[in-house]
Amino acid sequence: MDHGSEFEDGLKRSGLKKTKQRTAILGILEESQLPMAADQVFIQLKEKGIPANLSTVYRILEALAEKKLVNKLSIVGDNRGLFELNRMAHRHYLVCLGCKKITAIEHCPLEDYEKALEAETSYKIAGHKLDIYGYCPKCLEKRRKGS
Amino acid sequence: MDHGSEFEDGLKRSGLKKTKQRTAILGILEESQLPMAADQVFIQLKEKGIPANLSTVYRILEALAEKKLVNKLSIVGDNRGLFELNRMAHRHYLVCLGCKKITAIEHCPLEDYEKALEAETSYKIAGHKLDIYGYCPKCLEKRRKGS
DNA sequence: AGAATAAATGCGCATTATTTGCAAATTAAA
DNA sequence: TTTAATTTGCAAATAATGCGCATTTATTCT
Structure with a gap:
């Protein structure tokens, strides 16, 4: 039984159930050096062969942001939400x-x-x-x- | 013949035609101490009795942002664009x-x-x-x- | 391990925010 | 004021996100 990365472990701590979609999304955000939009995350999931629905991606990202595992942000000239792993070092x-x-x-x-x-x-x-x-x-x- | 405010004059300088909607929108932004979303601007226009269409409001705000007469921005947790008059003093x-x-x-x-x-x-x-x-x-x- | 329970996901549709095409109206120029 | 170039209104199209409910899955309990 392998335990996930430092960040994936955050799921337990935050009381969120550990599902393959959530672990995968945290993994994807961890790999990405830059904030990602929901649909980019969705595409990555597909590429990794992980089944997921776009609404679920939105829900997961919101939930992770709620628990402070990820930060939700937005930049000028791009009207959609972006999410990045909360590496504490902001x-x-x-x-x-x-x-x-x-x-x-x-x-x-x-x-x-x-x-x-x-x-x-x-x-x-x-x-x-x-x-x-x-x-x-x-x-x-x-x-x-x-x- | 009265000339507009310091900010309304920016229209000429930027090569945008001076229409009542544009002048009114600049006026509204000038009065507002805080950034506004398109639909808030739209409502203010109505209240002032100035006919305008919401799409036009969007187009005008975009155009003004393009010309740097206004700044487009967005804040976390609010997924819509906000616009504020560019008062230079940022x-x-x-x-x-x-x-x-x-x-x-x-x-x-x-x-x-x-x-x-x-x-x-x-x-x-x-x-x-x-x-x-x-x-x-x-x-x-x-x-x-x-x- | 298997059953019970609470939470999470998929799916289709609802909403909200924003954009676009095109005809009609308006502005600035001549 | 006629013209030429923009701009606006309107309706319909997208894009981004949220929601409800039936089904599936992760944990807890035995």
Whole structure:
């Protein structure tokens, strides 16, 4: 009997039953370095030969987000929900406005700021979302000629 | 002949024709201190007695975003696009995860960070989106009792 | 292991958010 | 004001997501 990855184990801890769809979805998110939309996850499941229904994928992703095993997010110019594995070390993305490519950013410059904000507003800060937008070298090149 | 507000004038500059729907929408966004969804804008138009079709509202908001007169954004847990007037002074929001209330934050702690990132990635940074999530005092109170 | 129980999934359909095609109306230019 | 180019209205198409209920599956209990 093999136990799943560090992340798949989260299912038990969160009181969710361990089903093949859920384990598979966590696996897929774990492999992906970037956030995924429900239908992308769905396609991956198919490719892995795991039977699943799109509604189920939505339900699972919502449930995982509820339990904080994954984060639900959305980026500008893309009106659908994206999901990423909650690796605790939270991430930020650099998004190219030209080709829409998404790159993860390492360092987060906001810890101190949040403290200050808590003091100032009496909110309990739970987290934040930071994405940075710009143009990647390739798209810069195209713009220089094109436009 | 009266000329519109600072923001309505942006229409000419951007090469968009000045129609009553567009001017009205810019006006509505200008009055609103918070980002609005297409259907909220639509309702405001009705209330002001300005005839408009929801598709037109979507098209106008998209067009204005295209021309950078407004910013299109989206926040976690709300899967629809939100639009706010581009006041150049960019804004960040503090979102309550309980009641979903949105509050604007004044100061932006990211200027220096962007410089560094540009150098590091060769991207041309155009801007960023930062939202901070937490629980407002009221919702904190509820949680303390409830849950 | 087998039965009981609670939870999860599949499937088809309902909704909500957004987009599109095309004819009619409107704006800016001449 | 006639024209040419946009823009709008309307209706119908998509896209993304959610829901209800019968069936299946994961855990618990024996």
